[in-house]
Amino acid sequence: MTDLAVRLRGKGSALWALVAAVLSVVAICGVFLVAPEDADQGIIQKIFYFHVPIANTSLVAFGVACVAGILALRTRSPRWDEVLTASIGIGLLFAGLTIVSGSIWARASWGHWWRWDDTRLTTYLIIILIYAAFFVLRSSVEADRRARFSAIYAVIAFASVPLSFYAVRIATSFIHPVVFNSHGANLPDSMLVWFIVSQAAMLAVFIAFLLLELTQRRTESSLRRLRLALDA
Amino acid sequence: MKPRPLRQLRALVLKDLRLELRTRDTVIAMILFAVLAMVLFQFGFGTRQSDLTKFAGGLLWVTLAFTAVLGVGRSYVAEREQRVLDGLLVAPVPRMVLLVAKAIAIVGYLIAVEILVVPLLGVFFINGPFWSDIGWLFLSCLIADVGIGILGALIASLALFTRARELLLPVLFLPLLVPLVIAAAGATNAVAGSAHDLVQYRNYCLFLVGYAVLFGLVAYATFEAVFDD
């Protein structure tokens, strides 16, 4: 039965990988070939189409981990532990990419790799620190508590995400006026469309990664069980 | 014999107080550490002439955040070293009462430190009026302490069962504390020195209240599972 589940999940991840690939290609073509060039910033503004969706996707990943954490505490099923761990790993990857893309943008726009008054960069740095600690915690807890503590921490960490966002915003808005705010709700439609496509692509990438990771973990544990059965 | 949570809470807090009064390990070390941190700040950042008034909030709260790590790290030390934890866990104590008792102990440590450190901040670093607003400063400290206490008790309970807990604790605790440090430092800056911006102060304090409430809810939702082996 687990065999079947693994195989089905394998199919699912292949399907989502395909969706992610197609959407990404469409998004890249659309962003660079179709979307109009920004009047002020020129070509560098294109990074915004990836920077922001990647950032949002990492929050989605952490949100998924939080929900999986609640379910893990409720059901005590090891399945949710796998989901939340995989999800936080991918979330961290996306958060890292957010910082990298944000840094490139900051460098191109202002000549500095880092600006503390860029609220997104600052917030994601804090978020990375919070979620990196997850893996430190995980590796230093004994196996019988690992799933439970991971779940608890996934919930605690996600609660601190909005707090970090808000705190960084009030801090920067009182110290400096916010300068880095060229993006936001008032995008022209021709840009907004490609922004949404890109966001969809990033979410599909996340789902594909998550399913792949889960398939791999499942396969590994089936393999371990098989080996044990052989040994016995 | 129906155990009452308030009686249990009082007993647990009294126990921590008695242990601390007997050994006095934690509070004295925390106070020394806090003063030391402030001295290091002065020599790290300032020369004799420079005025650190506008950094007062940051100075105070970075100091207190690191000092809090010490207090949080010590909060289960008696249970661990004297091997009493099972004794508490087999007693009919709601797990939330254990958490609140630890949070109160942490808040107690912090208040003991702040009573000395906040006036010292005025003496060491602040140019201009300070003493008129010291009541506001203490109030914001108290609100922030509640948040630190709740989160600290929760994290300390997790760290209790980990390897290398002395290392793990700051790594887990400080990132979660960043929003609190931002807001508490903001509140301090709003009323320290010649600044006296009560609107800003109120906003920061409301954030600190929200922080404590949010982590209170998270603790309420998850704490039962910490000791549920």
Added chain:
Amino acid sequence: MKGYGERRAVDRVDLSVGEGEALAVVGPNGAGKSTLLRMLATLLRPEAGELEVAGCRLPDEAGRARGLIGYLTHDPLVYLDLTAWQNLELFADLYGVREPSARIEDVLDDVGLLSRAFEPVRAFSHGMAQRLGLARLMLHRPVVLLLDEPHSGLDAQGAALLDRLLGEVRGTRAAVLVTHDVERAVAVADRVMVMRLGRVVESVETAGLDPAEFRATYEALVA
């Protein structure tokens, strides 16, 4: 059932201890005796199976069960930096004991520590500390006694007290005693259960059982 990693520490154990009965669990190290006891004491949650202690289903009614359980290990489970009195005061409050002062005086007198009530436990010998553990055990008049190697730290006076206590069990209480001391198990318990690698391998009534003979049976079982 409780597993650690790939191995099950306690597996397919089926037991019931009736009112007024004392059960001794014996077995070599790693047999799962302590794990079993910790599950009964609400400290560990079984991964599968059913558990009922003092009429409370675990883990759902653990809170109520805890008030009825008395748990003692080779650690006395008291604070070394508090006095004997302060320790018992704390546990009286945790268990909601009525008229705590009178009750504390009673149990301290029972274990022969009344004259040392206001000394910190750190100043006690190990045997005295363990007797204080006995006082803590009896403080809230538990109906189920769960004892994990309680004799190991006790002095002669404490051991005599504990044996008397186990004798009193034949009233309305039930007791589960984990030990590696087979002879003592036969002497104090109504029934002896032998565990090995998480399984029960033997369970016998002690009435008419010869300790030395059973010792030989035990050696053969766990070899």
